[in-house]
Amino acid sequence: MMNELRKLKARLQLLGTTYKMKDRHREILFEASDRIDTIIYMMEKTECKSVYDLVVRLMKQEELINDLRKAKMLEVKKRLKKDCMDMEELQSYREIGSINELRELKRKDEPMKPRKGPYMYGDALYYCGNCGEHIGSRFISICCRWCGQKIDWGNYGEDI
Numbered sequence: 001m002m003n004e005l006r007k008l009k010a011r012l013q014l015l016g017t018t019y020k021m022k023d024r025h026r027e028i029l030f031e032a033s034d035r036i037d038t039i040i041y042m043m044e045k046t047e048c049k050s051v052y053d054l055v056v057r058l059m060k061q062e063e064l065i066n067d068l069r070k071a072k073m074l075e076v077k078k079r080l081k082k083d084c085m086d087m088e089e090l091q092s093y094r095e096i097g098s099i100n101e102l103r104e105l106k107r108k109d110e111p112m113k114p115r116k117g118p119y120m121y122g123d124a125l126y127y128c129g130n131c132g133e134h135i136g137s138r139f140i141s142i143c144c145r146w147c148g149q150k151i152d153w154g155n156y157g158e159d160i
């Protein structure tokens with residue numbers, strides 16, 4: 001096979017150098033002989049026995065490359081999508097607040113008994129169990145107006 005190709009190449013070159021012809025035709029002949037060189041080189045490199053083998057091999061390589069490209073693109077797309085979702089998730093957490101902020105809010109939402117202070121005009125004064133600020137007399141508010149702590153006033157009539 002290689003020998004036939006080499007013979008063909010030699011014939012093409014001979015034709016191009018010995019016969020009178022238009023320059024354009026001569027160029028075509030030399031181009032063809034160059035191509036045969038490339039084919040011989042590739043056949044040797046890929047250890048193919050025939051041009052057909054070589055073409056099949058090249059097509060398979062091309063397919064493989066395309067598959068790889070597609071797989072890579074898919075992976076990149078998946079990756080991008082995941083990153084976007086991660087970013088969105090992170091953003092939504094940021095909008096809600098940090099874990100510590102949430103913990104703080106949860107703690108403030110659980111009613112806390114106030115601290116009882118001195119009596120004034122027969123009523124005890126109460127202080128927020130969380131921030132210690134004065135929150136007035138009993139049952140005046142559900143939450144501390146200073147820090148938002150929910151207040152556990154106990155049952156009506158019960159002494160706290």
Ligand SMILES: [Zn+2]
Pocket residue numbers: 128129130131132133144145146147148149
């Ligand atoms: Zn408070």
